[in-house]
Amino acid sequence: MNLSEIFARNLRVRMATLGLKTSDLYKMTGISKTTLMALQSGRNKGVQFTTVEKLAIALKCNPWQLFDEDMNWAAYKWANTYQGGVTHE
Structure with a gap:
Protein backbone atom coordinates (compact mmCIF):
# COMPACT_ATOMS: atom_id res chain seq x y z
CA MET A 1 0.00 0.00 0.00
CA ASN A 2 1.44 3.40 -0.92
CA LEU A 3 1.35 6.51 1.27
CA SER A 4 -1.60 8.06 -0.61
CA GLU A 5 -3.66 4.91 -0.04
CA ILE A 6 -2.73 4.80 3.65
CA PHE A 7 -3.67 8.47 4.03
CA ALA A 8 -6.96 7.87 2.18
CA ARG A 9 -7.88 4.87 4.33
CA ASN A 10 -7.09 6.70 7.58
CA LEU A 11 -9.01 9.77 6.42
CA ARG A 12 -12.09 7.69 5.55
CA VAL A 13 -11.95 5.66 8.77
CA ARG A 14 -11.49 8.75 10.94
CA MET A 15 -14.35 10.56 9.21
CA ALA A 16 -16.61 7.55 9.73
CA THR A 17 -15.57 7.25 13.38
CA LEU A 18 -16.58 10.85 13.97
CA GLY A 19 -19.67 10.64 11.76
CA LEU A 20 -18.40 13.30 9.36
CA LYS A 21 -19.24 13.68 5.69
CA THR A 22 -17.15 15.38 3.02
CA SER A 23 -19.41 18.43 3.24
CA ASP A 24 -18.77 18.61 7.00
CA LEU A 25 -15.00 18.62 6.47
CA TYR A 26 -15.37 21.25 3.77
CA LYS A 27 -17.26 23.51 6.18
CA MET A 28 -14.76 22.89 8.99
CA THR A 29 -11.56 23.29 6.97
CA GLY A 30 -12.32 25.28 3.82
CA ILE A 31 -10.62 22.53 1.79
CA SER A 32 -12.49 22.11 -1.50
CA LYS A 33 -14.79 19.12 -1.87
CA THR A 34 -12.87 18.09 -5.00
CA THR A 35 -9.60 17.98 -3.04
CA LEU A 36 -11.22 16.13 -0.15
CA MET A 37 -12.69 13.53 -2.49
CA ALA A 38 -9.31 13.04 -4.19
CA LEU A 39 -7.64 12.60 -0.79
CA GLN A 40 -10.29 10.08 0.28
CA SER A 41 -9.83 8.06 -2.90
CA GLY A 42 -6.03 7.87 -2.70
CA ASN A 62 -2.20 14.32 15.11
CA PRO A 63 -1.06 14.80 11.50
CA TRP A 64 1.27 11.77 11.63
CA GLN A 65 -1.65 9.51 12.47
CA LEU A 66 -3.14 10.10 9.03
CA PHE A 67 0.01 8.56 7.50
CA ASP A 68 0.40 5.64 9.93
CA GLU A 69 -0.15 2.34 8.13
CA ASP A 70 -0.90 0.55 11.41
CA MET A 71 -3.10 3.25 12.97
CA ASN A 72 -5.68 1.70 15.26
CA TRP A 73 -8.42 4.30 15.63
CA ALA A 74 -10.32 2.08 18.07
CA ALA A 75 -7.41 2.44 20.52
CA TYR A 76 -7.68 6.21 20.08
CA LYS A 77 -11.21 6.46 21.49
CA TRP A 78 -10.57 9.48 23.73
CA ALA A 79 -10.28 11.66 20.63
CA ASN A 80 -13.77 10.72 19.54
CA THR A 81 -15.26 12.82 22.31
CA TYR A 82 -12.51 15.38 22.83
CA GLN A 83 -13.74 18.72 21.55
CA GLY A 84 -10.45 20.65 21.41
CA GLY A 85 -12.16 23.83 20.29
CA VAL A 86 -13.48 22.29 17.06
CA THR A 87 -17.17 22.85 16.53
CA HIS A 88 -19.54 20.79 14.42
CA GLU A 89 -22.29 22.85 12.88
Whole structure:
Protein backbone atom coordinates (compact mmCIF):
# COMPACT_ATOMS: atom_id res chain seq x y z
CA MET A 1 0.00 0.00 0.00
CA ASN A 2 1.44 3.40 -0.92
CA LEU A 3 1.35 6.51 1.27
CA SER A 4 -1.60 8.06 -0.61
CA GLU A 5 -3.66 4.91 -0.04
CA ILE A 6 -2.73 4.80 3.65
CA PHE A 7 -3.67 8.47 4.03
CA ALA A 8 -6.96 7.87 2.18
CA ARG A 9 -7.88 4.87 4.33
CA ASN A 10 -7.09 6.70 7.58
CA LEU A 11 -9.01 9.77 6.42
CA ARG A 12 -12.09 7.69 5.55
CA VAL A 13 -11.95 5.66 8.77
CA ARG A 14 -11.49 8.75 10.94
CA MET A 15 -14.35 10.56 9.21
CA ALA A 16 -16.61 7.55 9.73
CA THR A 17 -15.57 7.25 13.38
CA LEU A 18 -16.58 10.85 13.97
CA GLY A 19 -19.67 10.64 11.76
CA LEU A 20 -18.40 13.30 9.36
CA LYS A 21 -19.24 13.68 5.69
CA THR A 22 -17.15 15.38 3.02
CA SER A 23 -19.41 18.43 3.24
CA ASP A 24 -18.77 18.61 7.00
CA LEU A 25 -15.00 18.62 6.47
CA TYR A 26 -15.37 21.25 3.77
CA LYS A 27 -17.26 23.51 6.18
CA MET A 28 -14.76 22.89 8.99
CA THR A 29 -11.56 23.29 6.97
CA GLY A 30 -12.32 25.28 3.82
CA ILE A 31 -10.62 22.53 1.79
CA SER A 32 -12.49 22.11 -1.50
CA LYS A 33 -14.79 19.12 -1.87
CA THR A 34 -12.87 18.09 -5.00
CA THR A 35 -9.60 17.98 -3.04
CA LEU A 36 -11.22 16.13 -0.15
CA MET A 37 -12.69 13.53 -2.49
CA ALA A 38 -9.31 13.04 -4.19
CA LEU A 39 -7.64 12.60 -0.79
CA GLN A 40 -10.29 10.08 0.28
CA SER A 41 -9.83 8.06 -2.90
CA GLY A 42 -6.03 7.87 -2.70
CA ARG A 43 -5.71 9.35 -6.19
CA ASN A 44 -3.82 12.40 -5.01
CA LYS A 45 -0.19 12.81 -5.98
CA GLY A 46 0.65 14.76 -2.84
CA VAL A 47 -0.87 16.77 -0.05
CA GLN A 48 0.18 20.15 1.32
CA PHE A 49 1.28 20.45 4.94
CA THR A 50 -1.38 23.08 5.59
CA THR A 51 -4.06 20.71 4.28
CA VAL A 52 -2.86 17.90 6.56
CA GLU A 53 -2.82 20.29 9.51
CA LYS A 54 -6.38 21.49 8.85
CA LEU A 55 -7.62 17.92 8.50
CA ALA A 56 -5.87 16.82 11.70
CA ILE A 57 -7.49 19.64 13.65
CA ALA A 58 -10.94 18.87 12.24
CA LEU A 59 -10.48 15.13 12.81
CA LYS A 60 -9.10 15.64 16.33
CA CYS A 61 -5.89 13.74 15.71
CA ASN A 62 -2.20 14.32 15.11
CA PRO A 63 -1.06 14.80 11.50
CA TRP A 64 1.27 11.77 11.63
CA GLN A 65 -1.65 9.51 12.47
CA LEU A 66 -3.14 10.10 9.03
CA PHE A 67 0.01 8.56 7.50
CA ASP A 68 0.40 5.64 9.93
CA GLU A 69 -0.15 2.34 8.13
CA ASP A 70 -0.90 0.55 11.41
CA MET A 71 -3.10 3.25 12.97
CA ASN A 72 -5.68 1.70 15.26
CA TRP A 73 -8.42 4.30 15.63
CA ALA A 74 -10.32 2.08 18.07
CA ALA A 75 -7.41 2.44 20.52
CA TYR A 76 -7.68 6.21 20.08
CA LYS A 77 -11.21 6.46 21.49
CA TRP A 78 -10.57 9.48 23.73
CA ALA A 79 -10.28 11.66 20.63
CA ASN A 80 -13.77 10.72 19.54
CA THR A 81 -15.26 12.82 22.31
CA TYR A 82 -12.51 15.38 22.83
CA GLN A 83 -13.74 18.72 21.55
CA GLY A 84 -10.45 20.65 21.41
CA GLY A 85 -12.16 23.83 20.29
CA VAL A 86 -13.48 22.29 17.06
CA THR A 87 -17.17 22.85 16.53
CA HIS A 88 -19.54 20.79 14.42
CA GLU A 89 -22.29 22.85 12.88
